[in-house]
Structures are given as C-alpha cells and as structure tokens.
Amino acid sequence: MTESGIVISSENYISGVEGFPLTSLNSVVRNSTNNLGLIKKATENGVTILHLGKFEVVPGDVFYSHSENLKLPVPELLLSRVVNPLGQAIDEREPIKEDGKTFDLVLNTVAPGINTREEVTEQLETGVMxxxxxxxxxxxxxxxxxxxxxxxxxxxxxxxxxxxMEKGGYAIMGFIMKTDSEVKQIIEQIKESGNSDKIIFVVGSLNDGSGLISLVPDTCLSLAESLRDQGENVLVVLDDMGKHAKVLRELGLLMNVMPGREAYPGDIFYQHAHLIERAGKFNKDFGGSSITLFPVIETEVESYIHLIPSNLMASTDGYLLFSQELRSKGYTPAIDFFISVTRLGKKTQNKIFAELSQMARSLFLEYREVLSFGIFASDLGEKTHQLINTGSKIDELFKQESQVRMTIHTQTLLLGFFFTEFCKAQSLDFIVKNKSKLISIFEGKTFLDLLKAPEISSSLELIKSINDKSPEISKLLETNK
Known part of the structure; x- marks a missing residue:
C-alpha cells in the first residue's frame, strides 16, 4: 500500500508533512519529481521529512512512500568511482549500471555484538615508520x-x-563538507599512484544539502560491511567528523530537537559512538576480516579539548594528534608523540620489531623532551650531549617524505641498523645523506633474509648480525653514490 502526505511547510531541507500514519521512521519517501527524503520525526498531525539533496518543495506538494530503506549499489560496482551518499556517480565517467545489484542502506544500524568479534592480532601497515x-x-x-x-x-x-591497498585491502574514503578543490586534490594523488581499483570515494559536498551530507558515514560503513562479509579487510576514512557533528546540530535545531551542550543534539555522543562501534575485527560468521576506522577531525591550533574531539577520543581505541608547529619545523609526519595514544596496536607487532620499537621510543621521547628545554643551556653534561647527538639521528630517521613508504621488514632492518656500533659511530650528516640509500639496501633480498634466519630470535641478535655486515653496507653505500 502506497501512503502519501501533503506538505504543510518547508524550509532548509526540512518539510512538515500531513499524512503517513503507518510509515516508520527512516522510511524513504519521494515527491512527484522522484526526489528522495527520509521520515525523521513523527508529529501530532504527520511527519517531518528530511530532504536528501537540494530541491524545491512548496506547501501543497505531495510525498509518496517509496521504500523501507535506501538502496546502494554493491561495492564492486563502485570501485575507483566518486559517488554521493546515495551511491550515484558524480565523477565524469559513465553512470553506474546497477542491474539489480543493490543492498539496503539501513540507517541507525546496531553494531555487531561482542560475540561476533575476535581479538586483534594483525598490524595495519601504514608504510610510515x-x-x-x-x-x-x-x-x-x-x-x-x-x-x-x-x-x-x-x-x-x-x-x-x-x-x-598495496597489501591487498580495500579502502573507502568519505568526504564530509570538504571543498571541491580539497576533494579533487586528494583523489588525484591517490589515482596518480596507479592503484585506485580498490577504493571508493563517497563525497558529501557543500552543494548537496545537510540531509545528504549527514549520510556519508552510514554509506561508507555500509559499503565496508558488505566487503567485510566477503572476507575483505577494509580501511574507512571519515573526513571530517567535526563537520558531520555540525551538520547534525543544524538538522537537530531545524527539527526542534532538544539541544545539549554547545547546541549539539543531546545524543551526539551516541550518534558518533554507534557509527564507530561498527568497525572492528570480526569472526568467521562475519567474514573473518576487519574494518579499520580512521575518523578525522580538524581542531583549533594546538588545542583539542572541546566537546566533539573529546567525545571521539572517548569512543576510539587511540588518537594521533598532528601539530602545525611540528609541521612548520619540517617534521613529517608532524605527530605529537607525547600526547598521541594507541591502545591496541602494540600487541600486534612481531617480537623483534616490538623490542626495537620500544628501544627507539624511549630514546626518541627522551631526546624530544631534552630538546624542548635543554638545547639552549650552556652547561649541558656529556651524557646529555650524547643523548642529543644520538637522538638527532633517530629524529632524522623518522622523517619520511610523501610516497616513500616502507614495509615492516624494511623498518625492522633500518631500526636494527640504527642501534649497531657502526651507525653509532656515524654523524647526523651520514644519516641525512644516506637515508634513502639505506632504505634501498635493506629492501634487498640479502638483508631481508636475515629476518628469516632461525638463529635470529631477538633484537640484539639482529643488531649484531647487521653490524657484522657493516663492511658490506659501506661498500653498497659507496657503489650507490
């Protein structure tokens, strides 16, 4: 049975409609020109409809019931494409032919329970050492x-x-109220790599209207869940959740939802947390794979203690805080390692890499701490001078330019090399001049085989083995001049 309702009032993506006595919340409706909307609120005489896009609605127009849920094309049809939150192509290529290959976009999906989860055991390689x-x-x-x-x-x-993607995973990147130039620049950089056949770009642009923009996270996670059920590991990026919160605030105020702190909806924490909980590592009943989620939020300069960032920090397993000040000093990545936290990843590192990482972390953080106040002192002790000398070299080692990614194996060998007696005897200038050459050397089979050697079971044994090969390393550095 098709229900209908007559528009009584309409303003800013919201229509008050008289009718739809039997239709449930989040059901899809359409008007006479087939523009879609969602029933978001029941009123005394009807419902409130959220427009999915920018289109004109005037009192007297009629909406008709359309379907219980929105439909999305299956992910396989969207790979390498730029789409809006309804799965419609917005790039300059041909329209997407669904041919009945769709699935339901269920809003307010409850995240799978703990009985569907598994312990995380595998590290997500970022390529950034x-x-x-x-x-x-x-x-x-x-x-x-x-x-x-x-x-x-x-x-x-x-x-x-x-x-x-190079490791065989899939990626879904959601853009929320980003400018067209920002979106274009990021998409072009990814496509220029020649490896864009395993990614979907979902864009909620400034021209789409708040109703459509609000669906970006749901669309991204629904596509990810479809790939997860096929056994694929998916990385989802939602950029920017701060702007998503502002969209929800705007819609809440327009629909007369009782505001909470800073005029955000009172359930803003729930709305973001229930999205974030849909990511995780899942058992065989749910594909036996994972959804890794990177919610992104733009903060004020060197300040992040506000409602939405705090809510997201409380809902996630850790956070990376990027610093404008560090970036201006030439650090890449410009991460504040004193404040940033990861609560799960350390348990996924292999034994040797974990040992080397702990040694590097202790040295690196001690160096950064001394650097912040001691480098200007004239009476530094010999131990402090030695720390600054050694720390400056590992600081340089961790600087990594764009498109220079390293595997975990290469990173392990590079860190092992850093702690050799051979490297300790070198200057900072040696690291600066030879870093790219060292990466190439340690990507070679001869050194990668060291990690497979049965006699090497600890970081100290690896360091000794690399140090034993220092004459060979010196020769290779000379050859590569």
Whole structure:
C-alpha cells in the first residue's frame, strides 16, 4: 500500500508533512519529481521529512512512500568511482549500471555484538615508520586522526590508504563538507599512484544539502560491511567528523530537537559512538576480516579539548594528534608523540620489531623532551650531549617524505641498523645523506633474509648480525653514490 502526505511547510531541507500514519521512521519517501527524503520525526498531525539533496518543495506538494530503506549499489560496482551518499556517480565517467545489484542502506544500524568479534592480532601497515614502530595500529582498530589545518593529516591518510591497498585491502574514503578543490586534490594523488581499483570515494559536498551530507558515514560503513562479509579487510576514512557533528546540530535545531551542550543534539555522543562501534575485527560468521576506522577531525591550533574531539577520543581505541608547529619545523609526519595514544596496536607487532620499537621510543621521547628545554643551556653534561647527538639521528630517521613508504621488514632492518656500533659511530650528516640509500639496501633480498634466519630470535641478535655486515653496507653505500 502506497501512503502519501501533503506538505504543510518547508524550509532548509526540512518539510512538515500531513499524512503517513503507518510509515516508520527512516522510511524513504519521494515527491512527484522522484526526489528522495527520509521520515525523521513523527508529529501530532504527520511527519517531518528530511530532504536528501537540494530541491524545491512548496506547501501543497505531495510525498509518496517509496521504500523501507535506501538502496546502494554493491561495492564492486563502485570501485575507483566518486559517488554521493546515495551511491550515484558524480565523477565524469559513465553512470553506474546497477542491474539489480543493490543492498539496503539501513540507517541507525546496531553494531555487531561482542560475540561476533575476535581479538586483534594483525598490524595495519601504514608504510610510515614513525607510526608503525612508535604508535602501531591494528587491523580492526578505531584510531582518531586529529589536528589543526596544514598539519599534514591528509599526507598521512593518503600514505595509509595506498599502503593498505598495496597489501591487498580495500579502502573507502568519505568526504564530509570538504571543498571541491580539497576533494579533487586528494583523489588525484591517490589515482596518480596507479592503484585506485580498490577504493571508493563517497563525497558529501557543500552543494548537496545537510540531509545528504549527514549520510556519508552510514554509506561508507555500509559499503565496508558488505566487503567485510566477503572476507575483505577494509580501511574507512571519515573526513571530517567535526563537520558531520555540525551538520547534525543544524538538522537537530531545524527539527526542534532538544539541544545539549554547545547546541549539539543531546545524543551526539551516541550518534558518533554507534557509527564507530561498527568497525572492528570480526569472526568467521562475519567474514573473518576487519574494518579499520580512521575518523578525522580538524581542531583549533594546538588545542583539542572541546566537546566533539573529546567525545571521539572517548569512543576510539587511540588518537594521533598532528601539530602545525611540528609541521612548520619540517617534521613529517608532524605527530605529537607525547600526547598521541594507541591502545591496541602494540600487541600486534612481531617480537623483534616490538623490542626495537620500544628501544627507539624511549630514546626518541627522551631526546624530544631534552630538546624542548635543554638545547639552549650552556652547561649541558656529556651524557646529555650524547643523548642529543644520538637522538638527532633517530629524529632524522623518522622523517619520511610523501610516497616513500616502507614495509615492516624494511623498518625492522633500518631500526636494527640504527642501534649497531657502526651507525653509532656515524654523524647526523651520514644519516641525512644516506637515508634513502639505506632504505634501498635493506629492501634487498640479502638483508631481508636475515629476518628469516632461525638463529635470529631477538633484537640484539639482529643488531649484531647487521653490524657484522657493516663492511658490506659501506661498500653498497659507496657503489650507490
């Protein structure tokens, strides 16, 4: 039975409609020109409808019931495409032919329970050594990415996506109220890598209207769940959840929802938390794979203690705080390692890499701490001078330019090399000049085989083995001049 309702009032993506006595919340309706809307609220005489897009509605127009849920094309049809939250193509290529290959986009989906989950055991390789070693992330982890503008968050996200796809995973990137130029730049950088056949771009642009923009996270996670059920590991990036919160605030105020702190809806924490909980590591009944989630939020300069960032920090398994100040000093990635946290990733590192990472972390953080106040002192002790000398070398080692990604094996060998007597005797200038050459050397089969040698079962044994090969390393460095 098709129900209908007559528009009584309409303003700013919201229509008050008289009718639809039997239709449930979040049901899909359409008008005479086939524009879609969602029933979001029941009123005394009818319902409140949220427009999914920008289209004109005037009192007297009629909406008709359309379906219980929105429909999305299956992910396989959307790979390498740029689509809106309804799965409709917005790139310059041909329209997407669904041919009946769709699935339901169920709003307010309840996250799978604990009986569907498994312990995280596998590390998500980002290709960025400072993160993989000092702040490792697990497959299935929910890791918040936050920082002010121009702190190189996008650089890191692009590296993670490209590395994940190179390792056989899929990626879904959701853009929420980003400018067209920002979206275009990121998409072009990913596609220029030549590896865009395992990613879907979901864009809620400034021109789409708040109703459509609000669906971006649901669309991204629904597509990810469809791939997860097929046994695929998926990385989902939602950029920017702060703007998503502002969209929800706008819609809540327009629909007369009781506001909470800072005029956000009273259930804003729930609305974001129930989205974040849909990621994780799942058992065989749910594909035996993972959904790793990177919610992104842009903060004020060097300040992040506000309602929405705090809510997201409480809902996730850790956070990476990017710093504009560190970026201006030439650090890439510009992550504040004193404040950033990862709660799951360390348990997924292999034994040797974990030992080397702990050694590097202790040295690196001690160096950064001394650097913050002691470098200007004239009476530094010999031990402090030695720490600054050694720390400056590992600081340089952790700087990593765009499109220079390293496998965990290469990172392990590079960290092992750093702690050799051969490297300790070298200057900072040696690291600066030879870093790229060292990466190439340790990507070679001769050194990668060291990690497979049965006699090497600890970091100290690896360090000794690499040190024994220092004449060979010196020769290779000379050859590669």
């Amino acid at each position: 400072a993160v993989d070693s000092l702040l490792p992330i697990a497959k299935g982890q929910r890791q918040l990415i936050m920082g002010p503008p121009r702190s190189a968050k996008s650089y890191f996200l692009i590296e993670c996506i490209l590395e994940h």
